[in-house]
Amino acid sequence: MSFAKPTTLSRAQVAEFEREVNVIRESVMNKLGQADVDHIRSMIRISRASEIGGRALLHFGLGPLSWVAGVMALASAKILDNMEIGHNVMHGQYDWTGDPALNSQTFEWDIACDGEQWRHSHNVTHHTYTNILGKDRDLGYSLLRMTDEQKWKPRHWFQPLANLMLAMGFQYGVGSHDLEIGRYKHGAMPKAEFKARLDRFLTKVGKVWFKDYLLFPALALWSAPRVLAGNFCANLIRNLWTYLIIFCGHFTEGVAIYREEDTRNETRGDWYIRQLSGSSNLTGGRLFHIMSGHLSHQIEHHLFPDMPAHRYPEVAPQIEALCRKFGLFYNTGSLFKQYLTVMKRILTYTLPPKRVPV
């Protein structure tokens, strides 16, 4: 795996690509209206109903069937809250409505990650520096080695285990991401700032633990173990699902990784191409797309982060056609196929780079 060249297209072609992508963007952004806000409100309604139903089944149900149903309902609620609602609202996709409940800067979601910290590490860092090695901290989440260019260290032998741990505790991975522990350890962050960030993170963890592992079990009295176990499993399912979808966004085969020096003086067209080449999609039906928060359309999301996500399937054929026209690779595949390539990558870079014989 070597770094992607900035692009093989000529300057004129990049400018043309930029123009055409902008046209696609404006065609959707200009017709946002009632249907869009109705969609997100419907998702919020379903998520809340699912949560209430799920918690009620865990709380009042007897027997394993109601427990499983409760866990599935609660997990679905948490997944919707995390992906279709939380991620998209915090991207500013619904700021234009003027509804304070949908404002990106004040929205808070039900995972062990503080909204403000996420907005910084995701909206600012990840989306601006997508796939630039050394700048996009989502490349391996400071934990996994995803490309040969990342320096191999002996701890990477444990990469498959680290990957499993990250998957199971994904909400904590996302939550602690903005702490930038590495930078602090290297002395590049003042202690006061690190402590402030740590406090913010731990406060949020405290809140979600209080809710799922203290309050609701306590309210269930003698059913406390059942509720505790149910909440834990619902969180686990959500963690695994979000890990799966998110890892298939930038770690599949064929995704381009960039050197910082190659991305200086980027035009908007260059930025579009980097966003496209650094992302990959997943195929599926409408329900799958909704449950993935439309991150199955990672390419469209990276081109248009503030476009309401349920519009991505609408523009995907146009983007794909544009890629064909300009000879650009449109990376897509089934969840199974894409994740297999992600696993292959994780296992490959567990191993140190082969020494080239002199």
Place this chain on the structure above:
Amino acid sequence: MPSSLAAIAHAKLPAASYSSVHQLAQAVNTPLVKALRHPWVHSIVRLDAVEVALTALHPLLSLTDVRARVVSIVEETTTTKTFLLQPNALWAGAQAGQFVRVQLEMNGRRVERAYSLSSRPGARRIAFTVKRQDQGLVSSHLHKAIKVGDVLTISQALGEFTLPAMLPGKILLLSAGSGITPVMSMLRDLKARDYQGDVVFVHVCRALDDLIFAAQLKALADDFAGMRLVLHYDASTGAFTPSVLAQQVPDLAERSSWMCGPAGFMDAISSYWDAQGLASPLFSERFVGAPVLPSTAPGTPVQVAFVKSGTTFTTHGTAPLLVQAERAGLSPKHGCRIGICRSCQCVKTSGTVENLQTGEVSSAPNELIRLCISTARSDVALAL
């Protein structure tokens, strides 16, 4: 001090606008809202979730919003309708002359318009009157889509265009066109308070069929001893000028006056008042929206005001507002600086800006803009 300006102390004061139902509602929901906003409660149950549930139960139910059900719609003229509403228990009452902001969602977006209440304080129903503007987004919607039984969200009563508690002995209520609404509320209030002084109600409009509240005005004129009604129809008697007013109301210098109408009309009266050096006070209610400043050429230096922090600076060149603010020594919150992360997003309360990415120039008040991709094309005020 002339006796006519002496306050009429024995006029009845307005009935208390805080009904016991309202006080009970406030007593219940203030601590409830405070609890729901607490960070730890908020992470379990959100206030907006409770609001959605309450509204689903009954459209008037809310912990934070004043809602009002339309109980009757009256066609005053061919272009004007009065909406009579029954508000929920959160309604804290209004003084005569105040207005409410009516909040609607149109095509997914929240919009707000201010309408003066024409009902008097203490009336069973509150009322506002809307003139349908040709290009009016909200006025057209109110006319076409709102039916009896619909529930609207409104603000509490706002505004300083009100009658004092101690009423002067002589009053002039002057209005033109749809400016009649707040002064109508005042007139009704005066009658209800059994005003013993002398009030002249002067109204200007095109013709009789444009006269809003025609029947009510006639009934009031018959009933209210201290009131003199002067109606001026432009179509029949020519334009209404300050000298016409002086002819109709010779004792202007002794009358405390309240006026509301189009800007040009009020400016002329104001200038006349100043020119004549009239001792009596003249209060006015501006009906028009915030003035739309003409868009200047890119790069023209303009004033940018950070309203909350109280700082102001002048722009130089065509750089985006974020850069301009930084050059002026300020450090607004920012992120990617290329218009995608929304960290620099804030409310532009007034002024014209150009979106550097789309080329769109917008003067809408209270608009969300991203500082890193917007340049000022007129004086701008930001809620920062």
